[in-house]
Amino acid sequence: MITTLALCLFTILNRAAAPLGQSDQTAIAAKTGPASGDPYAPLRLYDGEWDVTPAGSDKAAEIVHLENRCAKAGDFFVCNQIVKGKNMALIVFLPTHPLESGGYAYRNQALRPDSDGPSSWGSLEITGDHWVYLSEATDQGKKVYFRTTNTFSGSDKIHFEVQHSDDGSKWTTQMSGDEVRVK
Numbered sequence: 001m002i003t004t005l006a007l008c009l010f011t012i013l014n015r016a017a018a019p020l021g022q023s024d025q026t027a028i029a030a031k032t033g034p035a036s037g038d039p040y041a042p043l044r045l046y047d048g049e050w051d052v053t054p055a056g057s058d059k060a061a062e063i064v065h066l067e068n069r070c071a072k073a074g075d076f077f078v079c080n081q082i083v084k085g086k087n088m089a090l091i092v093f094l095p096t097h098p099l100e101s102g103g104y105a106y107r108n109q110a111l112r113p114d115s116d117g118p119s120s121w122g123s124l125e126i127t128g129d130h131w132v133y134l135s136e137a138t139d140q141g142k143k144v145y146f147r148t149t150n151t152f153s154g155s156d157k158i159h160f161e162v163q164h165s166d167d168g169s170k171w172t173t174q175m176s177g178d179e180v181r182v183k
Helices: 022-032
Strands: 048-054 064-073 076-083 086-098 104-111 122-127 130-139 142-152 157-165 172-181
Touching: none
Parallel strands: none
Antiparallel strands: 048 064, 048 172, 064 076, 076 086, 086 104, 104 122, 122 130, 130 142, 142 157, 157 172
């Protein structure tokens, strides 16, 4: 589950995305499309500081500050994720192959500073402005599935949805919200 929540809210708190303008679509395509030939380019979009606002509450949502310090390390891409000033995880990405849709597939894993054992590798597919993380875990002896979807609106706003499934086909949204880059 940890890799599912990584890069969208890691362990924070217990959007219909705005339509992309043509210039935003062009900017994202230039950074993430197959023509760039660089599978690390879309991952670089997440580097920086973000304010995260969870959706779905009647009361005003608490804004959570999230910082991703990202870099390429050999064949890996890593993001040290800091939430509310606390180091939460080192997220490791490994590009695996181009997708027929023009995007790229990755394996990803979260390593936590509390020395918990590493989680299993999850998967991430990035196509243009659409990122989908998938992972699975065992909960009381039963396999459960997690899916996190990030949709970029330009390079400074992300709408996310975190979902859970008992069978891998019917999904229930557990959390959603928006991330906005801090200038």
